[in-house]
Amino acid sequence: MRTQIVAGNWKMNKTFQEADDLVNELVEFIETNKAAHRAMIICPPALYLELATDMARDTELYVGAQNLSQFEKGAYTGEISAPMLASMEVEYSIIGHSERRKYFGENDEMLAAKVRMALKHKIDPIFCCGELLVERESGKHLDVVKSQLDNTVFKLDPVEFGNIMIAYEPVWAIGTGKNATPAQAQEMHAYIRKLISEKFNDQIADNTTILYGGSCNAANAKELFSNPDVDGGLIGGASLIAEDFIKIFQALK
Ligand code: 13P
Numbered sequence: 001m002r003t004q005i006v007a008g009n010w011k012m013n014k015t016f017q018e019a020d021d022l023v024n025e026l027v028e029f030i031e032t033n034k035a036a037h038r039a040m041i042i043c044p045p046a047l048y049l050e051l052a053t054d055m056a057r058d059t060e061l062y063v064g065a066q067n068l069s070q071f072e073k074g075a076y077t078g079e080i081s082a083p084m085l086a087s088m089e090v091e092y093s094i095i096g097h098s099e100r101r102k103y104f105g106e107n108d109e110m111l112a113a114k115v116r117m118a119l120k121h122k123i124d125p126i127f128c129c130g131e132l133l134v135e136r137e138s139g140k141h142l143d144v145v146k147s148q149l150d151n152t153v154f155k156l157d158p159v160e161f162g163n164i165m166i167a168y169e170p171v172w173a174i175g176t177g178k179n180a181t182p183a184q185a186q187e188m189h190a191y192i193r194k195l196i197s198e199k200f201n202d203q204i205a206d207n208t209t210i211l212y213g214g215s216c217n218a219a220n221a222k223e224l225f226s227n228p229d230v231d232g233g234l235i236g237g238a239s240l241i242a243e244d245f246i247k248i249f250q251a252l253k
Contacts (some may be wrong), residue, residue, distance in 0.1 A: 002207050004225070004252040005165070005232040007041040007126060009066060009094060009213075017050040017138075023055045025242035029249075038252050041126075042239070043094055046080050053089040064092030064126060066183025067100055070113035072120075081115045082121035093118050094234070096128045096152065098171045108151035115153055119160055124167045126211070126234065127153050129192075133172035141170070142191055149195060158200045165209045166192055167234040172216025175236060182223050185212045189229035218244045221251035 014022065023042065030040055043064040044052050050061045069079035085093065095118060106114075111127075117126045129148040131141040145168070153164050168188050170205040175177050181187075189210045197205035211232035212224055224230055232252055238244040 001037050001244060001253075002209050002231055003039055004037055005039045005041060005209055006239075006249045006252060007043060007064065007092070007094075007167075007211065007212060007232070007234045008245055009097070009234055009236050010042070010044045010239060011046060011066070011099070013167070013240055014044065016048065016051070017102045019051060020042055022240070022242055023048075023052050023061075026245065027055055027059050029246050031059055031243070034060055038249070040245075040249050041092055043092070043126075049085070049088050049090055053082060062092065063090055063096060065090050065123075066094050066096070066097070068093045068118060068123070070110050070117055072117060080107050080170065082117045082123055083121055086121040088175070090123060092124050092126055092222060093163075094128060094167070094203065095125045095196075096148075098128060098130060098174060102171075108148065110174065112155055115164070117162055119156075124163045124165065125153070126167050128169050128213070128234070130169040130171050130174075131213070136170065136172065141188065143233065144245045146195060150194070154195075154199050158204055161196075161200055161204060162207070165210040167213050168192060169213035169234060171214075175215070175240075177215050177225070179215035179217075180212065180218055182227055184247065185224055186227035187229050189227065189231075191231050218247035218249065218251075221248040224251055225251050 041062045043066050095114045100106045129145045131144040135144045193205045209231040211234045216233040217238040
């Protein structure tokens with residue numbers, strides 16, 4: 001069975017003390033509730049990655065960044081590089097979140113470069129894709145996601161792609177309280193898995209973890225995750241409260 005995962009994207013939230021408290025609660029939970037085939041990842045703001053990797057070391061809580069630079073080093077004020085993250089024991093990075101695409105002008109070309117940079121430094125990308133509401137309403141959602149993947153992670157070779165996790169996050173569901181229905185999520189996840197199988201092979205498709213993100217919470221996680229192609233969630237708001245995030249983890253298959 002492929003790994004079932006909940007990943008918490010904290011976005012730009014939490015003070016240092018709040019971050020410390022949340023990581024503490026999650027470590028305490030995970031250390032007493034180890035589960036094969038299931039993993040919990042947190043993606044706190046970059047400033048707290050050191051805190052998180054320190055507290056999570058030798059536990060089954062894993063730490064990811066929310067973003068990384070497509071450049072390796074040099075005069076890029078304000079940026080954080082893949083080698084820096086790797087040197088802080090960060091194992092994952094979200095890449096291509098729709099908020100990065102919308103507010104920070106990240107396009108497919110930049111995202112393809114970020115994915116390559118992450119892989120070069122042994123950071124596993126959690127690669128986000130997903131359509132806008134107008135794109136869904138005009139029936140273009142499958143084509144939009146295909147194009148986002150074709151232009152980025154589908155350019156990798158099969159061995160490289162083996163390190164990719166996909167997160168399907170319909171933009172209209174993010175932070176809106178209006179999650180995709182389980183049927184909508186399953187349709188897209190099955191489609192993505194079919195594309196992976198066509199691009200690479202059945203085995204790679206079968207092994208790829210595909211997360212759902214967008215207003216996933218403690219109340220709807222179980223139904224969403226019960227779909228055969230939904231392997232867990234990338235959680236925003238509900239990852240900020242330990243109790244809710246833990247409930248979502250417990251909803252994994
Ligand atoms: P919400 O769970 O707050 O809708 O956010 C989802 C998300 O963007 C995770 O990356």
